[in-house]
Amino acid sequence: MAKLFRRFGILTIITVIVLIFVGGIVRATGSGMGCPDWPKCFGMWVPPTHVDQLPQNYQQVFGAKLKGEVVFNAVKTWIEYVNRLLGVLTGFFIFLTFIFSFIAYRFSQPKIVILSFVSFLLVAFEGWLGSKVVSSELHPVLITVHMLVSLLLLGILIMVILKSYQIQFNRKKPEKLSAISFLLIISLILSIGQIIFGTQIREGIDLIQKALGYELRNEWIQSVKGKVVFHAILAFVLLGLQLFIAKNIRKKDATDFVNKWIRFITFSILVSICSGGVLSLLGFPAFVQPIHLGFSVIIVSLQFVVYFLLEPDLI
Structure with missing residues (x-):
């Protein structure tokens, strides 16, 4: 189980890095408001691919908070939607990392379990923070905090995985x-x-x-x-x-x-x-x-x- 925890933990770290990379794509392409609502996207769990799939008054429906400036763009909508899906996948991976850590290390190395649980709490907080970024119309301060929390989450995950290899490190320290x-x-x-x-x-x-x-x-x-x-x-x-x-x-x-x-x-x-x-x-x-x-x-x-x-x- 320890080997499974390490492999899955490394996969989780890679997923977090990819998520930050995709977040950069969202920012670079101006897709942050590709989905004007959260957690749904234009009121749907699977967003539309064409404006005809939206009601004629969609700008009034979803643009009340955004001063009526909602203009559907399928590319931007799906970039943001993929970003959200990857965020959910990352949360799922981190939860499984915590479960595997509990099974493998709850007696031998409880610090690993504690840190894995902290990472799970952080990813939940990050999801909530992401909703606030959307509702605030991409407030700059919230975007910066969102990035810092991502880096903190990444650091904790790296620490957890390296901690599980500590015995090997000590052999050739x-x-x-x-x-x-x-x-x-x-x-x-x-x-x-x-x-x-x-x-x-x-x-x-x-x-x-x-x-x-x-x-x-x-x-x-x-x-x-x-x-x-x-x-x-x-x-x-x-x-x-x-x-x-x-x-x-x-x-x-x-x-x-x-x-x-x-x-x-x-x-x-x-x-x-x-x-x-x-x-x-x-x-x-x-x-x-x-x-x-x-x-x-x-x-x-x-x-x-x-x-x-x-x-x-x-x-």
């Missing part, structure tokens, strides 16, 4: 590298800050988009140019810190397993920087935005993994 662990914490905080700051940039883009429209997409960047430059500077600071960490870990003869994850982090930071450059130069193309966000989340996930490998007694 690398030298404790307190100074490097501290730098990893700084790097992790910086990465999370970058995600939050990126969210703020996106909110600025949303505001200017309403003012200028999609036709002047290339001019959006000018409205947030200062923030974008600062965001880019922090990205290179993060890269430099990561290269310094990688160099010092190699000097300390850490295990190949740790060095492998370090290389993955460095690669992900480089991809994130490149995708950010494309966003700046090409006027925030929608297809690049979820890639940029997705790799940012992967960076945070891998940083947490490396930190736990260096500090297996964390929990």
Whole structure:
């Protein structure tokens, strides 16, 4: 059962990362209000594919809160609907992860069970928060909180799975590298800050988009140019810190397993920087935005993994 818990837990972590990636697609395509109500979509459990499937007065019915600005768009509706379905699937996976943890570890490692239950509570809270995001017409603060809760949920799930492997870690435990662990914490905080700051940039883009429209997409960047430059500077600071960490870990003869994850982090930071450059130069193309966000989340996930490998007694 322990092996099943680990495999299913890893699948759950991947699902959460994919959900955040899909959330980025929702944001990039402006599909957040593709379904104007919650939990149903245009009053249906399976949304329509054509406007003819809606009543003629659907704008008045669903647009009361949105000032009558509901315009049915099948693509946006289904992007948001798939996002919701994936959210439900993630919740189901996390619930099963908790059940498997209870069966496998309720006596031997109760902390795993407790943390698995906390993750289940968090995903329920995240679902409720998602409904508030819709009802608030995509309030920027709620969107940011929604992202932070997702990162917290992801971190707890990673911690739970790594905790279940702790016996293996202790068999070949690398030298404790307190100074490097501290730098990893700084790097992790910086990465999370970058995600939050990126969210703020996106909110600025949303505001200017309403003012200028999609036709002047290339001019959006000018409205947030200062923030974008600062965001880019922090990205290179993060890269430099990561290269310094990688160099010092190699000097300390850490295990190949740790060095492998370090290389993955460095690669992900480089991809994130490149995708950010494309966003700046090409006027925030929608297809690049979820890639940029997705790799940012992967960076945070891998940083947490490396930190736990260096500090297996964390929990």
